[in-house]
Amino acid sequence: MPEHAGPGTTSTVVAATPQRAVDVVVVGAGPAGSAAALEVARAGHSVVLLERGPYPGSKNVYGGVVYGRVLDELVPRWWEQMPVQRWVTRRSTMIMTPTQALTVDFRTQAWAGPPYNGATAHRSDLDGWLAGLAEKEGAVLVPSTVATGLLRDTAGAIVGVRTDRPDGDLTAKVVIACDGVNSFLAKEAGMFAGKPTGHVTLGVKETLRLPRSVIDERFGVAGQDGVDIEILGCTRGIPGGGFVYTNLDSLSVGVVVDPHGLAGKRLRPEELVADLKRHPAIEPLVRGGELLEYSAHLIPEGGYDTMPELVGDGFLVAGDAAAMCLAAGIWLEGVNFALGAGMYAGRAAVDALKVGDTSKTGLASYRRMLDESFVLADHRKLRRVPGLVLGQRMQESYPAMLCDLAQGLFHVDNPQPKPGLLKLVRRTLKRHGIRTRDVVSDALTGVRSFG
Incomplete structure (x- = not known):
């Protein structure tokens, strides 16, 4: 068995002929990891799905909205199987001050049946279901196991993971890191080199x-x-x-x-x-x-510009580990991007195994699939939006201004005549210290991003 790295080292060099080997190791049994393992197992390759919790979803405390259309490609008629709480048929965007609230409220019964749009779900249920699908296809789920580092061959290619299990490390032709936000494996692999951090x-x-x-x-x-x-x-x-x-x-x-x-x-x-x-x-x-x-x-939530490198020699990164969470104001999505990225990572691993080339070049189809899909197309398109949405004007000035504007529009102040919309807008902007040029600048950023 390979020796563990000593204190202060980042990876272990293993012998050319490993004693414990599988085709693919996927680290993290969240949506990205389970989707990747499902694709690899379906293709008939050996795959181990490592999960640091006692069961998939045990450490996830998410109770939010899942957009499941990407599952059309992965799980036929998924809506008949997925553990759903409710189908979202009403979507509201609310802006507020401490005493006011202005809401744009949309509802449609078109989302109450196939093709569904979004659903609320508990991650403990969702993750267990997805991992179970991978297991049914032949993936081996190993819970209560932490991948503590990477294994490399003498040429520096990644060939497996170190684990905290007493039976040692696990070698593989491809490692897919789906180990969540602040991915330790992606950092150890150098995938974040030169990228902004802390987002x-x-x-x-x-x-x-x-x-x-x-x-x-x-x-x-x-x-x-x-x-x-x-x-x-x-x-x-x-x-x-x-x-x-x-x-x-x-x-x-x-x-x-x-x-x-x-x-x-x-x-x-x-x-x-x-x-x-x-x-x-x-x-x-x-x-x-x-x-x-x-x-x-x-x-x-840093968006496209904070994503790490996604492909290395024997190594792929997907889901939250790759910063694939879209925070663009009216679109707040993550699970669908994780599912898509995991699915494409699994397919890229299968393609590489088929031709016997798991180098960065052999795994390059992963990036091509992401580029041609919604996963990176949406992130590229909306790369400026996180900065806009999280800026001071969008967070404080505009909510207060719009609530006051609505209050002015609907307030009846007889015997005074109504002020007129243009006058009311100018007065409200001045009250909140918002310059017209700032509004125009933010509007142009929004048009370029959402248009």
């Missing part, structure tokens, strides 16, 4: 139990219809936003914020969640909810 946000969430009938009545839904509310202006000026999602008999309520901004204001994240639950637009929805869970998780 993460902190997501905090409470799960509140409420009777299903109460949720249906308060949110105006029935059956398995559900609601997704995304919120801006609820984080005391700290870059970020909030959310409320309906599950069958619970609500997911929380915020996603810049941890540096949080520290700078000396606030704890649960204070922001408490603020949100007390807001007059939210309190009637969550009133009487019993706290079931409080959780926190780092989210890679």
Whole structure:
């Protein structure tokens, strides 16, 4: 067996003829890892799926929206199998101040049946289901196991992972790193060299139990219809936003914020969640909810420009490990990008194994598939949006300005005549210290990004 690296080293050099070998090792049994393992196993190759938790989803505290259309390619008629809480048929975008809220609310029954758009789901259920699909195809799931580092051959190519298991390390022709935000394996492989770091946000969430009938009545839904509310202006000026999602008999309520901004204001994240639950637009929805869970998780929201290199000799990176989380204001997505990237990583590994070339060149089809799909196309298109959405004007000035503008439009001040829209806009901009040129600049950035 190979010797472990000593203190201060980053990888282990192994003998040319390993004693324990499989075709592919996938590290992390989240959506990206399970999708990759599923593709490799279907092609008849040996694949081990390592998971540091006692079971897939055990360490995930996500209760949010999953966009499942990418599963059309991966799991035929997935909607008949996937463990869904509710299908999202109502999508609301809310901007608020401490005493005001302005909401754009959209609902459609077109999303209540195939082809579905989004669904609320618990990650503990979703991850277990996906990993189970991979196991049925022949993947070997190894839980309670940490990949502590990489194995390399004498030429420097990655040929496996070190583990914390007593039976030693695991060698493979391809390693696919799906080990989550701040991926230690991707960093050890040098995939982040020259890339900006620190572009993460902190997501905090409470799960509140409420009777299903109460949720249906308060949110105006029935059956398995559900609601997704995304919120801006609820984080005391700290870059970020909030959310409320309906599950069958619970609500997911929380915020996603810049941890540096949080520290700078000396606030704890649960204070922001408490603020949100007390807001007059939210309190009637969550009133009487019993706290079931409080959780926190780092989210890679830096976008395209913060992604690592995705392909190396014997090595691929996918999902959160590759910063594939889209935070673009009206689009807040992650699981679908992880599923797509994992699926393409698995296919690239199969292609490389077929021709016997698992070098960076042999695995290059991964990057080509990502470039030709929504995974990188959407991230490239929206690469400027995270900076726009998390900027001061979008976080503080615009929510307050738009709420005041709406209040001015709807306020009846007889016997005074109505001021007229243009005058009201100018007056509101001046009150909030917003320059017209800043509005034009932000609008152009938005048009270039979303257009």
